[in-house]
Amino acid sequence: MKLLGVNKMLFGGDYNPEQWPEEVWDEDMKLFEEAHVDVVTLDVSSWAALQPSDDVYNFEKLDRIMKMVTDHGLKVVMATPTAAEPAWMAKKYPETLKTEAGGTRRHFGGRQNMCPNSPILRKFYAAMAGKLAQRYKDYDNLVAWHVSNEYCGYCYCDTCTKKFREWLKVRYKSLDAVNKAWNTSFWGHTYYDFDEIVLPDLLSEEFHFGGEEWQVKSNFQGMSIDYRRFMSESFLECFDIEKAAIKKYMPDTPVTTNFMGGFEQFDYKEWAKHVDFVAWDNYPKFGSPESDTSFWHDLMRGIGGGESFSLIEQTPGVSNWHPYCALKRPGVMRLWSYQAVAHGADTVMFFQMRRSIGACEKSHSALIDHAGTDETRVFREMKELGAELVKLGDATLGAVAKAKAAIVFDFENWWATELSAGPSVDLNYLDEIHTWYKGFSDLHIPVDIIGTADDMSQYKVVLAPMLYMSEEGFASKLEAFVKAGGNFVTSYFSGIADRNDRIYLGGYPAPWRDILGIWVEESDALVPGSSNSFVYEGKRHECSIVCDLMHLEGAKALAVYESDFYKGMPVVTGNKSGDGEAYYVGTRSDRKFYVDFLGEICAKNGITKLADAPDCVEVTERSNEKGSFVFALNNSDEEQKVVLPYAVRDLLSDKTHDSTVEITIGAKDVLIGKKI
Amino acid sequence: MKLLGVNKMLFGGDYNPEQWPEEVWDEDMKLFEEAHVDVVTLDVSSWAALQPSDDVYNFEKLDRIMKMVTDHGLKVVMATPTAAEPAWMAKKYPETLKTEAGGTRRHFGGRQNMCPNSPILRKFYAAMAGKLAQRYKDYDNLVAWHVSNEYCGYCYCDTCTKKFREWLKVRYKSLDAVNKAWNTSFWGHTYYDFDEIVLPDLLSEEFHFGGEEWQVKSNFQGMSIDYRRFMSESFLECFDIEKAAIKKYMPDTPVTTNFMGGFEQFDYKEWAKHVDFVAWDNYPKFGSPESDTSFWHDLMRGIGGGESFSLIEQTPGVSNWHPYCALKRPGVMRLWSYQAVAHGADTVMFFQMRRSIGACEKSHSALIDHAGTDETRVFREMKELGAELVKLGDATLGAVAKAKAAIVFDFENWWATELSAGPSVDLNYLDEIHTWYKGFSDLHIPVDIIGTADDMSQYKVVLAPMLYMSEEGFASKLEAFVKAGGNFVTSYFSGIADRNDRIYLGGYPAPWRDILGIWVEESDALVPGSSNSFVYEGKRHECSIVCDLMHLEGAKALAVYESDFYKGMPVVTGNKSGDGEAYYVGTRSDRKFYVDFLGEICAKNGITKLADAPDCVEVTERSNEKGSFVFALNNSDEEQKVVLPYAVRDLLSDKTHDSTVEITIGAKDVLIGKKI
């Protein structure tokens, strides 16, 4: 990412002075300066204030705010306030409100509570974005645009139904093609007219599996996947509309929106093609391991084509929507900020600058707490980090990571693996991806997150765990990759279906049988309490989730099941082909397995670790024209030793460390070493 | 059941060639022949294809399919495709769609998504069934009709509301009678006009107890039970309409529909009077014991008047709708097929012949898997079973089971025991029935499943566990049965209410107090963690669910509570009366108790076990004009020894076994011994 006139990592975040009396603003400016804040995201929630009725706009207060922050030398990320519709608009145009999967149109409230296909709203979106851009286009410190906020939430209204039919006509040309794609002859759901098609919702083809609200399954998964594609595109159109309105006035200022980690509804890989740089909000799921966060950082870098990205929101202290809002321990806010940087972030930004006095995020922490002073632990830690970022300057800006290994992550596949009943409720695409990612993380080997359409030739090792769904040409691409010396690794429930969730006939994983040299005849779900195991390279590992029952068709068994009626059948296989090899792991195993297995493949292929370090220390590397930077992050509560393969100067402490010595990193501390 | 021109157990199942390109059909025919398939169920899901609009019908493809399967010597069970309404019909007649208990009318989708009382649909049902029968009436190989598919799902729409009022007028004659039956004076719900009555749904009298969706309770249980009766009859009318249309053209061909195991919504006992033979789909609940399946087989035989029945669906390998789709272990498909036969089945049929390429059952197994070959384990096991069934020929066809013991099972009672709050959420009618049934199963003593209206004189022992609800005359019937030498056994929460769920006044179980010689004053629910116990015939047994506090009024205490303030009060009683005895068990006990208790009663009454065998071996007997057949099914994973009371020839192995010797049955293996 490149932001005009920015020569350090921006430090700051969401700032809502319009929610406060103006006498507070001065205090804000003083505290921002003290904390080295240099950027604010403005205007996220002020639609109602800026536009009190159809044709009336009122920018006076925003003018004053812009002047003030500019006078105080702050950069601005300007948001469009379109994430929350004004109450008057909801009242006047009730058809703009979202309709739930159960068929109920919502009332005014919350945010992202709108139909993405409402023509009225789209008109208002364009108008607001255009007016903002026109008005503030001459501000040099307006470094980027932030359209809307955390887009989310499918709509099931009549407008969307009609648009879905149009979308289908474009995608499929004919109704015959739709009927075939969705296999509607099953249960006799054949359509004779596009107008017979209703959205796949809880009143039609979707349902709560086992009565559990979190498990939505579909009778016709092809249809449900198409609906998700359509929704993802519908919201993306809303973004594009605002972006176009902005570009009319500020063609050179980058425009983005804030993505979310762990968010499944939209295909961010497609979205990333539309934003000028990727920006995301990092709120780790309650209790999740650090490597899960790293995965999301790498994913955001990956969908942005490997470029640096913006960490645009994180919490200074606590978020308030976890079941248990434990405090970020001392040092953790800093550690996680550098974790983002280590994976490619060029900004360290927060929600929020001042904690709101009321409403749903009043318990979410901020640089300036309700206490209103610089005396809080959170303020002090922020201020120290702010000073460090000043010191780091532009050293790491624009630096990229270079990986020889990649993991395929596919949003449509995430949808597909959840929409079908069977083989096991424990099947979980994201968990499977995290599990393999963790293997690389434990090995301190960097990895890129790519899509099936991406170039694989730059990698020595490509993983595609649980890639249930893939397009027609992917198999031949794989074959070419392997024959040319690549190593491909996949796992159970892979290579099964095409992009419409129609099974590839001919024995699983039909299109990949040749390259993998196996045939998966059946998959046995492990019920709670049951287990199996295998020995790989002399060590015993556990099986979980499912056990694939497979036959060798050229591949070599690298491990076999130790029990049950399929005792002795292969569970891990390798198949040499041309200059490369294709591996299959027919179950979910334990953490140690992935380290051993990936470690061996990497070793064979000359992929070396970035450092000698314990698991609890995360190590990454970024490079730019100024040099190479190694990041070592100690996630543990004790000090740890790290040995790097080259000498470095620590940009934070200014110490230098030789390549042969053990470097000590304190608990929750960070090393940013510039290669010397 | 008698199917014209059938002289062996039919082997095959659901076949949907219309969902496949015709080039696949040849392959199907070859694989069917290889696997000894001799019957296919056609046309289950093709309504939309056969009737593209109100007055247009298109049978050409079905003609070709009929010709092909006929040419290949296959018998046909012809389904009517009315389980899934075409999309065009739902669009044109939205009032035909089902309305949920929460008041929302559903959209097009799924199957059985229709209002059972829609006049439009009923017209279409009759038309379709009639046209099919008219068209294919001359096919000799069309051996039976299969109307619709797995009827289910109550409707709460306006049409149903109006019909319910009419139904009540017929049933009760006057509104006074309704008010009395439902005890509407409670809470002042007295109706002054039939039109004031609304359906008992989640917006009126029913609710989720404790907020749990699976627990629907009612304020007015009499009303809720009547609604269930009405719904059961409404759907049955749909069946009758199609049946009549078929009979017009094929008066001699039997017509049925496929019942479901564990299905509570309809009174199958009533339905069985309308089908020409009972057919059912056996998909055991995830993790349930084999004896639960046996119960359902016996129930299906029982409601069909003791005649043989059709196992019309089961899965060859896995079903896909379980939380954990564990594979049927080797031999289990065969074992469970013979389990059906052992209890009275004359067909062994499956869902499905070819696994669908997409939609909600694509992960459900089939004779022909996605691999499309005969090389799968499932195909091989099917083929071997097919060959065995050829060998068995007509030996067991029409054979009946003869039992001296019976268990009363009552669908209305199932409803009633769930609709009231109290005494315990652990109270479960089906579990209670299964528990007692398991006692007989462990003893290898055959049992019939009967209703309260059935003749009991042919039995020495009749059980009616947790028969909360019974009709006015049942008490005197019981009395006659016992006085004439019968043994009656019942348990807690029995004899409480009449068929409108109005309590029989005078002390529980009021109408049965005389015959049981007891008065149950109170029932104490055991909270989690609490327990009680009793000693019966020298052995200690546990209490669970509830403990009845009862007084002897002529009965003898056979066991007393060991603790709590009712220590010493009777828990198991027996009351001699005339030549028989009536027993009461005031709690749920442990598995061993039922074996001991039933074992003793049977022993006293000359009811002998079918074999000496361990619990894990199930033993049954069927007889026809060709002889008597004993079935011994080894459910365990080790071989087991069985001693039979008479010499047999094993129809599968052709070996003979003397009556005095131990016969070894392999793991998951089966003996079908013809008495010699």
Add this chain to the structure above:
Amino acid sequence: MKLLGVNKMLFGGDYNPEQWPEEVWDEDMKLFEEAHVDVVTLDVSSWAALQPSDDVYNFEKLDRIMKMVTDHGLKVVMATPTAAEPAWMAKKYPETLKTEAGGTRRHFGGRQNMCPNSPILRKFYAAMAGKLAQRYKDYDNLVAWHVSNEYCGYCYCDTCTKKFREWLKVRYKSLDAVNKAWNTSFWGHTYYDFDEIVLPDLLSEEFHFGGEEWQVKSNFQGMSIDYRRFMSESFLECFDIEKAAIKKYMPDTPVTTNFMGGFEQFDYKEWAKHVDFVAWDNYPKFGSPESDTSFWHDLMRGIGGGESFSLIEQTPGVSNWHPYCALKRPGVMRLWSYQAVAHGADTVMFFQMRRSIGACEKSHSALIDHAGTDETRVFREMKELGAELVKLGDATLGAVAKAKAAIVFDFENWWATELSAGPSVDLNYLDEIHTWYKGFSDLHIPVDIIGTADDMSQYKVVLAPMLYMSEEGFASKLEAFVKAGGNFVTSYFSGIADRNDRIYLGGYPAPWRDILGIWVEESDALVPGSSNSFVYEGKRHECSIVCDLMHLEGAKALAVYESDFYKGMPVVTGNKSGDGEAYYVGTRSDRKFYVDFLGEICAKNGITKLADAPDCVEVTERSNEKGSFVFALNNSDEEQKVVLPYAVRDLLSDKTHDSTVEITIGAKDVLIGKKI
């Protein structure tokens, strides 16, 4: 409470003869006499019977019932039957039915199923209440009126929406004031017209946190709290309307309605100002400790201004709506009846006199069971209690309790602590209150339950645990209380927000920082499995829920955390100020802590225990012009020893006990000692 012509504790309860044939009535009268029943609550469920259409009333049967019970010397509590709308009315006026939070209007059914703001219903309420009062005004034995029954259930209909807007206009005068109170600038929810405001429901600002139905959170808590205030007042208006209609004819007869324990929806503190005496239904939550019930008794006494109250409903044996309906053990019905009396009840009344034959409470016990006789355990225990109450006569009538300690309980606070996400799902206002209350109970120190507006000067110790929300003036009131020698105790999550749930800025608990001498910087939620501890007065105690991180600003640390990064920070503090002290406990601790901590504060302030007795014996004291009465209730299953500070005569046994001797109280037995 004072009931004309009543000179003993009334004993009886809900009686519904209209639900029975008249031949049963005679039997009722005989059994009532045998059991010493002297009061019946009539007419709770007979609206439909009394008013068959808009203008037709039919009181003949009620006339007969009144005559009968009067002839038999019974007092009457006359209910108005308005808790359940007649079916004809619901059909004719569907807009009178309640609308759910999900936006669905309910159908006829259940009770309390009506919109509280329906003008039609309010007209009918007044008419019915007036007609009843007019008709029965001359009955001397009509001692009180019982309006409606267990009011409950918020409504979300259009009528309520419109009235809410009117209510807001009155409360806030201007829309600006509403916008400010609710902090609508957050998320840009600013209203420009009152008509833009919709109710806070599941379609607008409220949602199920974590997908759990029991956790309703709000985006705009100020709005949600206002809606609850509005609903509480709307229902209270319904009560007032009926009360006024009654008073027109019977100005001197007290009018009340039956409150419920553990019921959160209405602000009973406000309601209590409108009833002539407080009456409540005591159905302890399944498995709750006895002290929770005591709390509710004390609360009911407290909201009634310390006057005696009516226990107007409890179950003789079992309630039927618990998950496990365990029987009330022998003696428990009597014990719990006296528990009510011990805390201030002047009546001992039950639901119900005769167990209904059908519908949802048929499994709820009664004086007269389905057996219909006097031979049940429940009848015998009731009869014995009835005789004892005759013996006690008017001794304790009108007696009051005198406490030197008080706990602040605040209904609005209960709402507020549940409506926000964060800091912990384990946060629970009622649990916190119960925990502190239990401390006093264990110490045998009597306590009053008061509100923030009540006079505190009569107390030496006032607790306000988790008083998150308080009005502007409360801080200065506290200060005056403490300076004048009072001891104030509060806990984590207190003093945070004003009555609109807007945070008091300036560092928690901002308005109380001075008086407490602390600043709470952060609150750390304890995740499951984590813990902390502290040592207070030499004993170690556990922390749970949250740990406040606080700084001393004049207060003294009485205990500090033993672990985590805030090890050594204060957790319990005391701050002397004037003649008093203000204490803060920054976590939830264990039972022993509250006994030690409160014990010490009481000891310092000369508050002495009522008796030396083990925890399991509850001790209270009441006094009237006849003397002082000590109640000692043995909740355990073994006999216990108690030493009283003065000599007493046991009013039940007539024994006298000296002040120095150990008095033995049997298991579940009761001592009512009159000071001599």
